[in-house]
């Protein structure tokens with residue numbers, strides 16, 4: 146007697162080699178039947194040749210979960226026995242079948258998840274480095290367990306014809322691999338080999354004396370190695386190469402060569418912002434940085450992000466140029482993530498042993514990374530030669546960035562893109578099933594949507610002030626139709642009246658979803674929600690206190706918020722405290738020029754002349770004298786171009802400015818805060834613990850609202866600087882003071898409002914020492930919720946927007 150079962154596997158189980166895995170498993174168990182992809186995931190029909198074997202279910206499900214392919218994510222396995230006497234559509238076929246087969250995906254059936262790109266697996270690397278293998282030196286080697294996905298897909302289903310591999314016809318050998326369920330390359334859509342796949346090309350813009358020979362298309366593998374040797378030879382000579390990666394071009398140079406790094410900074414117009422680095426292996430990473438177990442795991446993961454690691458002591462400048470990461474205590478390092486990178490790095494390790502390569506995105510300052518092949522003219526302005534290939538990149542995917550916590554035991558996301566995107570989450574308990582689209586914000590934008598009970602966060606796009614990013618935003622909206630078949634019933638955007646994404650999402654609604662409801666969610670409530678969400682706090686949980694330290698977000702009262710104490714849940718909040726609002730003198734300029742924020746605080750204390758007399762040793766006060774302060778005073782008086790803001794980011798700018806760290810202007814966003822953070826260490830913080838500044842706080846007796854008077858610390862800082870205290874000490878005293886004051890306010894609020902959790906979110910919370918201080922000082926009965934998977938910055942806004950709407954819909958029911 147036979148028993149029959151149907152099994153549904155939910156999760157990211159398509160396009161990852163799951164069906165051949167089931168095929169092998171069923172054969173191992175000696176079961177007949179078939180497997181196919183369907184709308185919910187993978188469906189398996191089994192004929193089991195021993196009736197109701199009580200162990201059959203347990204053993205098979207355990208194997209499905211425990212032995213699944215590397216890139217698969219099994220969320221749920223549903224096992225149903227089929228009554229042999231029932232009328233079941235598949236039963237007759239199942240009774241008659243012998244052997245186990247893989248059935249074709251049925252047309253019209255949607256694949257559930259679009260998958261992220263994955264770093265080369267160890268088996269493929271062995272092929273590339275094995276002189277006997279037909280893929281020896283072939284930089285586009287991949288299999289079902291690795292390789293490009295999101296970066297090459299145009300539309301669904303995930304079949305080769307809908308990817309940028311469409312133009313390459315598989316040769317008979319590759320085709321055989323593709324069709325053989327026992328092969329690692331079974332249904333690997335980008336499967337390719339030197340005979341049939343994409344080809345490498347080296348284009349040189351060097352003066353002819355530098356040019357040894359020009360490479361052409363259609364090279365054999367030994368030529369690939371020669372080309373890479375040539376590239377390493379150029380790098381060793383101090384030249385700059387543009388190299389095409391998974392999601393865009395990088396500019397690459399020798400990290401130990403000062404003059405190459407200087408030239409690179411000049412060409413990119415990027416004076417200060419740290420460059421990312423690539424190391425050939427973990428031993429090299431450890432030569433330069435402190436690598437915790439958590440960091441090692443991330444560096445070696447299939448996502449292979451850049452990880453910001455604490456720099457090791459003083460390295461000789463001949464090994465690592467000071468220009469790679471000026472004034473930084475951390476280095477951003479990644480390992481190879483494509484076969485081309487692995488070939489390059491292994492050759493580089495022989496050319497210049499123990500040396501890192503700078504791997505920074507190929508772009509001019511303020512512009513996004515170049516990823517399209519028709520931009521060679523722009524690359525020519527940046528690089529001396531270009532190593533590229535003819536497999537188009539469909540969407541720009543910047544390198545993902547993570548940071549180790551200061552304790553070293555954890556890693557936190559700062560940017561989720563290549564390797565992670567699209568990032569998918571199941572909603573915590575209690576949320577309703579909805580179809581919702583969230584616009585995100587104008588800075589560090591990512592779009593997110595809810596489909597059913599899942600949230601998907603798309604790749605990092607960037608700041609909307611740039612035209613190319615606006616174009617990418619439009620393309621990402623198109624993806625919603627082509628890749629996800631989203632039909633939004635609800636659309637959410639930010640409250641900010643001037644946001645580009647708001648206009649764009651309204652146009653989208655008009656065209657694609659005119660019946661969808663439209664909701665605006667306050668920026669910092671979205672931050673609070675994103676953090677609750679990633680900590681899996683169930684819907685209906687009691688209110689929490691949110692300390693949101695951020696740049697700028699449009700507030701409920703029409704001013705700009707950014708240093709907020711909120712009290713609330715997923716669906717609503719009240720504002721219980723904030724940093725005292727100050728004018729952004731000069732409007733937008735105040736976001737880029739720290740001295741303006743310093744002046745906004747200084748002018749509340751005394752006249753500049755009096756302060757200079759009192760603190761003659763403080764250079765930054767004298768520097769303020771050279772600025773048009775009279776004009777700013779009258780602007781502020783008339784309210785012209787000086788909107789009020791309680792931004793925490795601008796407070797850090799002011800403190801950096803008074804310390805004369807990037808006083809005039811920031812060359813990249815967040816520079817002031819990063820400079821202050823970079824001065825800190827545990828010893829210094831412990832030493833300054835008792836010397837922290839004192840920030841005055843007022844409590845409104847009616848509303849209990851806490852107002853933190855940030856300007857009250859200015860005279861204390863001026864006094865310290867006048868007494869020649871180091872800026873490191875000032876930074877430590879300021880950090881401790883800020884956390885102490887916020888927690889004191891929280892303590893006071895707890896007398897009237899009950900809460901067990903404090904949420905820490907907003908861009909400023911990327912500051913590792915700030916989070917460390919919260920951990921040191923928070924009372925033991927309070928649990929701190931912080932970010933790990935979702936960045937604390939505005940990339941997570943869209944996820945928070947989705948949670949707010951979903952929570953409100955429940956309350957409507």
Ligand SMILES: [Zn+2]
Pocket residue numbers: 265266267268269270287288289290291292
């Ligand atoms: Zn592979």
Ligand SMILES: [Zn+2]
Pocket residue numbers: 315316317318319320337338339340341342
């Ligand atoms: Zn082939």
